[in-house]
Amino acid sequence: MNNLSNLPNSDGFFGEYGGKFVPETLMHALKELDETYSKLKNNPKFIEEIDQDLVQFVGRPSPLYFAKRLTNHYSGPQIWLKREDLNHTGAHKINNTVGQILLAKAMGKKRIIAETGAGQHGVATATVAARLGLECHIYMGAKDVERQSLNVYRIKLLGAEVHAVDSGTATLKDALNEAMRDWVTNIEDTYYIIGSVTGPHPYPMIVRDFNAIVGRELRKQSIEQFSQYPDAIIACVGGGSNAMGIFYPFLEESNVELIGVEAAGSGLMSGKHAAPLNDGEPGILHGAKSYLMQDENGQVIDTHSVSAGLDYPGVGPEHSNLKDSGRANYIAVDDKEVIDSFHLITKLEGIMPALETAHAFAALDHIAKNYTSNQHIVINVSGRGDKDINTVATMDGISLD
Template identity: 90%
Template sequence: MDNLSNLPNPDGFFGNYGGKFVPETLMYALKELDEIYAKLKNDPKFLKEIDQDLVQFVGRPSPLYFAKRLTDHYSGPQIWLKREDLNHTGAHKINNTVGQILLAKAMGKKRIIAETGAGQHGVATATVAARLGLECHIYMGAADVKRQSLNVYRIKLLGAKVHAVDSGTATLKDALNEAMRDWVTNIEDTYYIIGSVTGPHPYPMIVRDFNAIVGRELKEQSLSLFSQYPDAIIACVGGGSNAMGIFYPFLQDEDVDLIGVEAAGRGLQSGEHAAPLNDGKPGILHGAKSYLMQDTNGQVVDTHSISAGLDYPGVGPEHSNLKDAGRANYIAVDDDEVLTSFHQVTKLEGIMPALETAHAFAALDHIVKNYSSNQYLVINVSGRGDKDINTVATMDGISLD
């Protein structure tokens, strides 16, 4: 297999996917970002500052935890959990924002913008902006503002302004559209912290690199705790940043199965889902080519997922390439499976996963049969479920008012 770790190429392509499909207005800003990142990514002083922040501010390394009761429940392979939910702000998103805010600082930008679905990236962005005293604006679909009200309030407490987006389906796709419009309008003083491995080059590469700390830690921890690399790594995939971060350091370790889990929503056959790698085709969205949910005319179609963070019609270009290359396998689980898994993990392990993460746990029902009791599965616990309590209660027919 080709060295997938060497991608993207200089034009920002991972195989057939990626690139920079943006208005001319943004080309200079992307070129400037590419150049500053190329200069700083191997700079000892820059890397030392990031490492210090990850330890002292984020709380890394996150533990690798043996889920004994979950393992006993499935009577199969050993199940271990990479606990990104224990990071400051409660998810993997802070890894990326800690890095990107330092890029913004190096570029002299005074205004920060971001899009968010489940709100975790919005919280993480508002957190690092507050720390540096920078103006911050978060774009969020109106539907997500409603179902993620706790995170909306957290963002406001941190001093950022939340812009509710009513257009389209009022979800993550539409929030990203509005953030892009803001960026075009305020290009001189504004830095856009994209939250996933999507968007135009160099963002998919930058977000992956800052999240790859997860996979690098896992390499060390797995050798220390069970004397080998995992037999499989499982992570949920929307845009795909948590999955790409844990997958990337293992791309050349072909004995390690990489399993991404998309949102099948109300079922792949229903069309009401957010699983472009399972039921989509290549297209261009938000500045990059990737697998995309679209109709026969190439128009982006509406998506549905119980989880706001996975409710997106596209996916990162690197995931698209990994699918075509056969290096990663992508499956999908539906809302009912996710809700069942949320309750199961909470009761068995005392760990309440985010609904996004619950997709990865739900995949166990489909894949444990492929592994024996002397093999090791690692699930990336990308976030904690506090933010989803209202959604879960509503689905369970319980009113919290």
């Protein structure tokens, strides 16, 4: 279990996962990005610029909040919430875009592209592009454009162009395909801000590093507020950026249990889900080797989740390595549990979580009983739920028109 935090290696592998499986046209751009990042990440001026943006533009640090009524509800461990929902734009996604836009600037790129599922990464990208006055294009599955219409409008208000993607399953994976095609075509002047710890090296590393501020704050806050590191940290996992961000600074703390929660959709047994770590096989998609939902011929299979942000057949390669090494455990909760959990948290704590985040909360039903009242569990509240009101209403059979 040693040295998990020294990964990836120079070829971009976390154990057997990761790598750079991309068309030749992209190889040079990935190398250029890797070199730029290696040079800048320890540069004091670059670090200072990011830190200042995180404080003054994003609103960091995000609080570590004691969820008193939720704790009473489960009458087990003390439950704490890492409030990434309070960040500017409403989710952890901004931590990454604030960093990557500075890389784009350093590389002299004038045009920004990104994929988005729930729209949070699209909003976070359009936000930082607007702030620097850069042209911005967001690719989004046509199905997601429909179910996340509020975020689509936010992205447009921020001056970015939204491209609805009709191909394939018209969700996040197809948005990624289309963003990659754009990048291959406009490689000279375009910077691709990938939104999760997925894609070819160096993206899984860069996105993790920019989100790791969450885990670093938690190290400090947990000592300040309950005088120890958490006994367990729970985060939802689609591509897995919020989970990687909060897990990474604790990889070498073997007493801290790390629990990722995938989307079981209509149930793991139904096959209609988005839980590759629970029910997938290693494969290669979007530039990296990782667990993948695929059939016996290596074709990627359709996923299902009530949450657009988790509706993705792959997962970041570092999570695959954490699973195989046993350092993190990955469970899955289904759509119904998620909606129930959304209502529970909203009523008990006055916090409306994103449906992605509600997966992490729903895990409490499965695991809270394993902990005692002197133990501390932290849930990463990766985003707020305003964007999901329409979906929740539909699930509840209520019309908002």
